[in-house]
Amino acid sequence: MSLARPARTRQATAAPKPAQKSARSSRAPRAVPPAGRPAARHRADLLEAMLRIRRFEERCVELYSAAKIRGFVHLYIGEEAVAVGVNEVLTPEDAVVSTYREHGHALARGITAEAVMAEMYGKTTGCSGGRGGSMHLFDASRRFYGGSAIVAGGLPLAAGLALAGRMRGQNHVTCCFFGDGAFAEGEFHETANLAALWNLPLLLACENNLYAMGTALAREHAQADLAMRAASYGMPAWAVDGMDAEAVEQAARRAVEGIRAGTGPHFLELRTYRFRAHSMYDPDRYRDKAEVEQWKARDPINRLTDRMREDGQPVDEELEQIERRITEEIDHAVEAAEKAPEEPAENLLRHVTSARQGG
Amino acid sequence: MGASGTAEPKTTYREAMREAIREALRSDDRVFLMGEDVGRYGGCFGVSFGLLEEFGPERVRDTPLSESAFVGAGIGAALAGMRPIVEIMTVNFSLLALDQILNNAATLLHMSGGQLPVPIVIRMTTGAGRQLAAQHSHSLEGWYAHIPGIRVLAPATIEDARHMLAPALADPDPVLIFEHGSLYGLAGELRPPTRPVDLDHAAIRRPGTDISLITYGGSLPKALAAADELAAEGVDAEVIDLRTLRPLDDAAVAASVARTHRAVLVDEAWRTGSLAAEVSARIAERSFYELDAPVERVCSAEVPIPYARRLEEAALPQSADIVAAAHRAVD
Numbered sequence: 001m002s003l004a005r006p007a008r009t010r011q012a013t014a015a016p017k018p019a020q021k022s023a024r025s026s027r028a029p030r031a032v033p034p035a036g037r038p039a040a041r042h043r044a045d046l047l048e049a050m051l052r053i054r055r056f057e058e059r060c061v062e063l064y065s066a067a068k069i070r071g072f073v074h075l076y077i078g079e080e081a082v083a084v085g086v087n088e089v090l091t092p093e094d095a096v097v098s099t100y101r102e103h104g105h106a107l108a109r110g111i112t113a114e115a116v117m118a119e120m121y122g123k124t125t126g127c128s129g130g131r132g133g134s135m136h137l138f139d140a141s142r143r144f145y146g147g148s149a150i151v152a153g154g155l156p157l158a159a160g161l162a163l164a165g166r167m168r169g170q171n172h173v174t175c176c177f178f179g180d181g182a183f184a185e186g187e188f189h190e191t192a193n194l195a196a197l198w199n200l201p202l203l204l205a206c207e208n209n210l211y212a213m214g215t216a217l218a219r220e221h222a223q224a225d226l227a228m229r230a231a232s233y234g235m236p237a238w239a240v241d242g243m244d245a246e247a248v249e250q251a252a253r254r255a256v257e258g259i260r261a262g263t264g265p266h267f268l269e270l271r272t273y274r275f276r277a278h279s280m281y282d283p284d285r286y287r288d289k290a291e292v293e294q295w296k297a298r299d300p301i302n303r304l305t306d307r308m309r310e311d312g313q314p315v316d317e318e319l320e321q322i323e324r325r326i327t328e329e330i331d332h333a334v335e336a337a338e339k340a341p342e343e344p345a346e347n348l349l350r351h352v353t354s355a356r357q358g359g
Numbered sequence: 360m361g362a363s364g365t366a367e368p369k370t371t372y373r374e375a376m377r378e379a380i381r382e383a384l385r386s387d388d389r390v391f392l393m394g395e396d397v398g399r400y401g402g403c404f405g406v407s408f409g410l411l412e413e414f415g416p417e418r419v420r421d422t423p424l425s426e427s428a429f430v431g432a433g434i435g436a437a438l439a440g441m442r443p444i445v446e447i448m449t450v451n452f453s454l455l456a457l458d459q460i461l462n463n464a465a466t467l468l469h470m471s472g473g474q475l476p477v478p479i480v481i482r483m484t485t486g487a488g489r490q491l492a493a494q495h496s497h498s499l500e501g502w503y504a505h506i507p508g509i510r511v512l513a514p515a516t517i518e519d520a521r522h523m524l525a526p527a528l529a530d531p532d533p534v535l536i537f538e539h540g541s542l543y544g545l546a547g548e549l550r551p552p553t554r555p556v557d558l559d560h561a562a563i564r565r566p567g568t569d570i571s572l573i574t575y576g577g578s579l580p581k582a583l584a585a586a587d588e589l590a591a592e593g594v595d596a597e598v599i600d601l602r603t604l605r606p607l608d609d610a611a612v613a614a615s616v617a618r619t620h621r622a623v624l625v626d627e628a629w630r631t632g633s634l635a636a637e638v639s640a641r642i643a644e645r646s647f648y649e650l651d652a653p654v655e656r657v658c659s660a661e662v663p664i665p666y667a668r669r670l671e672e673a674a675l676p677q678s679a680d681i682v683a684a685a686h687r688a689v690d
């Protein structure tokens with residue numbers, strides 16, 4: 001079994017919560033591995049999903065240098081296992097709330113490379129009509145409530161999405177991604193308390209990449225054991241090896257099963273690392289190069305391919321095919337973004353209010 | 360600004376601000392700087408680069424992401440005799456600390472019957488122009504200028520970046536300093552001030568006789584560019600830099616309008632309820648009979664600032680918009 005370290009499981013000390021009432025459907029969560037999908041195939045899918053994010057973002061770097069993409073761009077490279085592993089256990093009816101470091105979440109959720117790339121180009125065909133850019137990807141049809149660039153700003157929103165689902169008798173889960181830095185904001189703590197108090201179907205997916213911009217975890221948190229602190233709100237909380245897609249998937253599955261069974265919010269501390277700077281503007285002077293290299297040695301993509309190889313899966317052919325598909329997909333996305341129209345300035349005031357044009 | 364082609368050492372707005380902070384830290388041991396990434400990282404816009412090494416982590420203090428807590432802590436420290444300079448990365452994030460700024464910093468003196476002055480300085484970046492989209496681009500200094508009890512500054516030149524901080528720290532009340540993100544790279548020769556820099560007066564950045572272009576902060580370079588363009592067309596524009604957004608220098612505005620009889624207000628904030636609206640109302644109150652044309656306003660479009668370059672440009676005041684507004688007033 002590959003769950004590197006299920007780490008500590010600290011259950012809440014609070015009184016057990018009553019099981020959720022009035023859930024109309026209680027869809028059985030997928031088994032491990034997903035029923036009907038052989039383990040080998042499943043791993044190849046995880047691999048492809050991670051590689052799609054990696055290659056997409058590598059292309060973004062080139063396009064940023066070529067000034068095709070502007071604004072703030074925050075790369076997810078190194079953290080792919082988190083988005084991909086968590087997404088595996090979510091259904092299309094579940095809701096996702098993300099951050100400004102969100103290309104991975106968006107692509108894993110199934111928003112096409114074409115729609116994301118067009119958004120980065122600021123084109124009308126982008127998933128936010130060109131108005132959001134890299135930090136504000138949205139897709140209502142996929143219940144992807146997008147990129148918030150105010151750190152921790154998505155958390156209260158996620159609590160509300162979860163609350164609505166429960167009030168409407170749906171057995172949906174809301175998953176909110178946020179960082180270790182966000183964990184220091186009041187909005188995290190207020191939301192954690194609210195969610196636990198109201199027993200909300202909320203998955204708090206904390207991407208602990210050890211830095212909030214230039215500030216290392218130990219210099220932003222007096223107690224850096226985030227899972228333990230989350231548990232103090234009265235919710236199950238685990239730390240997970242976030243460099244291992246299968247470990248993430250397994251932990252997320254367990255959490256989501258608990259949430260669907262009505263046991264309220266769960267917290268996952270996904271221990272990961274960003275291989276690149278905080279954003280394109282960041283000279284990255286605050287990290288030891290050796291530290292970065294150590295983490296690169298745990299690259300989630302290599303980790304999975306190594307494991308596949310060890311298990312005798314023909315990974316090299318698989319990789320070749322995956323790479324070919326992804327290259328085509330991204331080439332096509334770039335081509336389409338290049339050709340796509342820009343929103344004319346006359347349309348500036350669209351979408352300010354729903355009923356009227358502008359004001 | 361600053362002659363080109365000569366060997367004069369150039370200073371950037373960013374460096375000028377850093378020098379001002381350095382001077383404050385050197386000259387008063389009650390002063391300390393705190394905020395997200397001000398120390399190790401050197402400030403998200405590089406303003407405080409090198410200060411941690413010079414003054415140490417007690418006085419150049421990195422904070423966790425917790426705007427409400429560290430701004431509130433700054434207010435508390437000010438109450439207890441310190442002179443904190445609190446940096447908030449951008450005005451957009453200051454909304455998490457708005458409660459502390461409004462309900463504590465701005466009101467404690469009055470609510471306590473005059474017992475508790477709050478000598479804090481809070482600096483933050485404001486404004487758009489770098490395709491950072493709606494959560495990183497807004498100009499909310501006008502909201503802060505709405506609040507009695509605080510002083511609001513908008514240094515728009517290298518000189519003001521260098522010299523407004525000391526009097527701000529000397530002010531017994533809270534002072535907010537708004538630094539437009541597009542100004543940090545502004546470079547020129549930093550001349551010693553000819554007279555002490557005060558926080559009460561607007562400045563005439565370019566004298567003129569035909570029309571007053573009244574602005575502040577990141578819009579000043581645009582207004583100056585517009586004035587150049589107007590000059591080429593035979594319109595002699597005066598450019599007024601408000602510098603202090605609260606309290607407003609009504610006399611300077613009235614004097615300029617008395618000279619030119621026409622006014623264009625340029626403000627990167629949204630038009631509705633803006634500082635431009637306030638100044639316009641004051642002109643109507645004080646200078647109504649001086650006016651030869653309706654007051655014109657050039658503000659941001661009433662839309663969350665969009666990412667796409669063309670849309671962002673269309674949303675923001677541009678020199679061409681200022682020139683067009685001036686023509687409407689003059690022609």
Ligand SMILES: Cc1ncc(C[n+]2csc(CCOP(=O)(O)OP(=O)(O)O)c2C)c(N)n1
Pocket residue numbers: 101149150151152178179180181182183207209211212213278395424426448452455
């Ligand atoms: C409220 C707020 N404060 C500050 C910022 C500036 N900022 C953007 S990302 C970031 C670091 C956040 O770190 P973390 O939550 O760990 O997420 P990561 O970037 O590591 O994924 C900071 C300080 C912001 N966007 N919003």
Ligand SMILES: [Mg+2]
Pocket residue numbers: 179180181207208209210211212213
């Ligand atoms: Mg982080």
